[in-house]
Amino acid sequence: MTQTYADGKFGEYGGQYVPEALMPAIEELTDAYERYVLENEDGFMDDFRARLRDFGGRPTPTQYAERLSDRYGTDVYLKREDLVHGGAHKLNNALGQVLLAKYMGKERIVAETGAGQHGTATAMAAAHLDMPCEIYMGETDINRQRPNVFRMRLNGSEVNPVTTGRGTLKEAISETMRDWATNVEDTHYVIGSVVGPHPFPAMVRDFQAVISEEAREQLREKTGGLPDSVLACAGGGSNTMGAFAHFVDDAEPRSADGSSGGEPRDDAGVDLYAVEAGGSSLSVDEEAGVAPNSASLSTGGEGVLHGARTKILQDADGQIMESHSVSAGLDYAGVGPELAQLVDDGRVNAVNVDDDGALEAFHRLSQLEGIIPALESAHAFGYLENNYEDLGDVVLVNVSGRGDKDLETVIEETEKRDIEAAPSLSEFSGGF
Amino acid sequence: MGDANETAANGTAANPELAEAFADGPAFVPYLAAGDPDYESSLKYVEALERGGADVIELGLPFSEPIAEGPTIQSAVVRALEGGMTPERFFEFVEDLDVDVPLVCMTYYNLIYQFGSEPGPRPFVERAAEVGLSGFVVPDLPAEEADPLREACDEFGLDLVFIVAPTTRGERLERIMSQVSGYVYVQARLGVTGAQDDVSGQTEASLDRLADYDVPKAVGFGIKTGEHAERIVAGGADGIIVGSALVDIVAEGAEAGESADTVASRLESKARELKGGALRGYEQRVPQAERT
Numbered sequence: 001m002t003q004t005y006a007d008g009k010f011g012e013y014g015g016q017y018v019p020e021a022l023m024p025a026i027e028e029l030t031d032a033y034e035r036y037v038l039e040n041e042d043g044f045m046d047d048f049r050a051r052l053r054d055f056g057g058r059p060t061p062t063q064y065a066e067r068l069s070d071r072y073g074t075d076v077y078l079k080r081e082d083l084v085h086g087g088a089h090k091l092n093n094a095l096g097q098v099l100l101a102k103y104m105g106k107e108r109i110v111a112e113t114g115a116g117q118h119g120t121a122t123a124m125a126a127a128h129l130d131m132p133c134e135i136y137m138g139e140t141d142i143n144r145q146r147p148n149v150f151r152m153r154l155n156g157s158e159v160n161p162v163t164t165g166r167g168t169l170k171e172a173i174s175e176t177m178r179d180w181a182t183n184v185e186d187t188h189y190v191i192g193s194v195v196g197p198h199p200f201p202a203m204v205r206d207f208q209a210v211i212s213e214e215a216r217e218q219l220r221e222k223t224g225g226l227p228d229s230v231l232a233c234a235g236g237g238s239n240t241m242g243a244f245a246h247f248v249d250d251a252e253p254r255s256a257d258g259s260s261g262g263e264p265r266d267d268a269g270v271d272l273y274a275v276e277a278g279g280s281s282l283s284v285d286e287e288a289g290v291a292p293n294s295a296s297l298s299t300g301g302e303g304v305l306h307g308a309r310t311k312i313l314q315d316a317d318g319q320i321m322e323s324h325s326v327s328a329g330l331d332y333a334g335v336g337p338e339l340a341q342l343v344d345d346g347r348v349n350a351v352n353v354d355d356d357g358a359l360e361a362f363h364r365l366s367q368l369e370g371i372i373p374a375l376e377s378a379h380a381f382g383y384l385e386n387n388y389e390d391l392g393d394v395v396l397v398n399v400s401g402r403g404d405k406d407l408e409t410v411i412e413e414t415e416k417r418d419i420e421a422a423p424s425l426s427e428f429s430g431g432f
Numbered sequence: 433m434g435d436a437n438e439t440a441a442n443g444t445a446a447n448p449e450l451a452e453a454f455a456d457g458p459a460f461v462p463y464l465a466a467g468d469p470d471y472e473s474s475l476k477y478v479e480a481l482e483r484g485g486a487d488v489i490e491l492g493l494p495f496s497e498p499i500a501e502g503p504t505i506q507s508a509v510v511r512a513l514e515g516g517m518t519p520e521r522f523f524e525f526v527e528d529l530d531v532d533v534p535l536v537c538m539t540y541y542n543l544i545y546q547f548g549s550e551p552g553p554r555p556f557v558e559r560a561a562e563v564g565l566s567g568f569v570v571p572d573l574p575a576e577e578a579d580p581l582r583e584a585c586d587e588f589g590l591d592l593v594f595i596v597a598p599t600t601r602g603e604r605l606e607r608i609m610s611q612v613s614g615y616v617y618v619q620a621r622l623g624v625t626g627a628q629d630d631v632s633g634q635t636e637a638s639l640d641r642l643a644d645y646d647v648p649k650a651v652g653f654g655i656k657t658g659e660h661a662e663r664i665v666a667g668g669a670d671g672i673i674v675g676s677a678l679v680d681i682v683a684e685g686a687e688a689g690e691s692a693d694t695v696a697s698r699l700e701s702k703a704r705e706l707k708g709g710a711l712r713g714y715e716q717r718v719p720q721a722e723r724t
Contacts, residue, residue: 184622303545
């Protein structure tokens with residue numbers, strides 16, 4: 001498992017770059033994180049794990065994907081986070097943070113959401129734990145993720161539209177920080193990924209680490225060893241860090257040909273691939289301040305955004321660029337600071353798949369395995385399709401969530417393209 | 433140039449201009465976003481503030497993610513960015529201004545960090561010193577992360593103003609007050625910037641906590657009228673910082689398509705109202721007869 005990083009720094013990354021009004025709350029949260037999460041004070045972690053099991057439906061299975069394995073001639077295993085209650089890994093973190101807020105005596109929850117999965121998970125956790133909850137969501141995202149907006153409201157949360165900028169996750173995070181700065185004394189901000197000021201990146205990783213903790217054990221039971229490679233899509237990076245956390249220390253390199261060199265897999269390294277959204281292009285329109293991708297690990301530069309120093313999409317002056325992905329959940333101009341450091345260290349490979357590749361993979365997985373993946377997760381399968389020969393004999397792919405929320409987007413975007421595996425969706429266009 | 437270590441230790445200004453602005457009665461410190469809504473109008477607006485009685489002017493260098501700002505200033509930032517404001521253009525703006533009062537740059541850390549050919553705050557501070565800026569306010573840079581900027585400010589003789597929030601107490605307050613120079617920005621209430629219809633009761637408690645520190649205390653967040661200014665200065669503030677109430681005038685002018693001269697004259701008169709209020713408050717607290 002990765003380190004605790006008590007000073008909140010991952011090399012040069014991380015830190016706490018927030019308005020002064022928030023600093024006492026961040027100190028209070030750091031103290032609560034250390035006591036409840038790291039030291040299990042008052043049995044917090046026992047309570048969390050029991051709720052993850054009974055409310056969240058954990059453990060999720062690690063499934064052998066027969067038809068994908070046949071297709072690639074390699075053993076493909078799927079960590080089924082789409083089977084967590086609510087349909088995505090997001091509940092692991094949301095439940096952990098709302099419970100922590102409860103232990104801290106906070107009276108109100110705010111959160112931001114991009115694709116709506118984190119908002120949905122937070123709304124469910126808040127209802128489960130009887131906490132009032134308000135969620136900020138960009139207007140653009142509200143329009144492309146209506147089912148999740150409805151689910152949040154059903155669970156009793158307020159959904160506040162954010163109209164600034166392009167109306168996506170970046171703006172929603174800024175707006176939630178403003179609410180937090182106003183109501184900091186009784187409110188906890190449930191950040192949705194391994195981003196933001198310390199302790200959020202470490203704490204969210206710890207709540208998500210259950211993914212790799214289970215997968216490691218389950219793969220050992222099924223194969224007797226570890227995977228050669230782990231693939232996870234990366235927006236902010238919470239499912240990525242969750243899927244990687246318990247494999248980060250397995251760093252012994254494999255031989256150059258991609259095999260484990262005849263040694264037992266236990267003794268070989270586990271290669272880690274963070275698959276980012278390549279969007280429509282990796283190039284950048286500096287003039288318009290737009291990056292038509294969300295690949296901050298692959299193409300971003302070091303900077304300070306939303307409370308942390310990390311890799312971000314920015315122009316030459318340091319203004320934050322508007323990002324793009326067909327997947328709302330990956331559409332963010334930054335990434336977790338720990339992931340940035342792991343990429344700099346060479347421990348994690350930052351790769352990317354464009355919108356077309358993700359949509360093709362979405363249809364492929366739906367048809368071959370009977371699993372409709374989130375468009376986020378589809379990026380990881382897009383990478384597998386084109387690079388399976390380099391990934392070793394046993395590949396673990398994290399299915400971060402299910403794709404029900406993306407159906408309207410998929411109908412619209414599929415119609416614009418010629419995708420071999422896609423069924424005709426024309427009868428559904430114009431409303432679903 | 434002031435002595436860096438002495439600056440941090442006793443809270444006096446590295447650059448004497450800022451301390452002097454607070455020396456003779458209450459300082460009126462207005463804020464405008466540079467380049468809002470366009471470069472030429474904005475020059476006139478800032479100059480109008482000086483005519484209206486500004487003692488120090490906080491000039492915003494627009495950043496795309498102003499997380500400490502409310503809707504008024506956020507909109508100003510968007511207008512200025514759309515008008516083509518950039519860090520280098522901002523420095524040219526400062527050079528083009530015809531004002532005699534000290535200018536403080538208010539911006540976010542990423543712009544400071546990215547400026548110039550080497551990463552880190554030094555090139556930005558060097559350029560700021562070149563154009564004659566007196567200091568910085570950086571809302572997303574807490575004292576814990578401020579060492580590199582503090583060092584650069586000390587090297588070039590600029591002040592680093594920190595914000596103290598109603599939630600800042602104990603060791604954090606000590607840490608901030610040991611690093612601040614020029615003046616301390618006392619945040620009157622929790623939340624983000626924005627004009628209010630009443631003055632927060634949190635102000636008095638904040639000023640009380642700061643009473644023993646020998647550095648000018650300027651109160652900001654929510655001050656909208658001369659009457660607000662009067663009450664805050666009467667309550668112990670050494671100065672008032674006003675942003676949103678002035679930015680509102682710029683926004684209304686831009687929306688109505690008014691001439692820059694008309695808007696500038698309205699800003700000047702609003703400035704005069706605020707400065708007048710501050711002077712009345714000072715008179716209540718320290719009557720003329722008792723001044724040394």
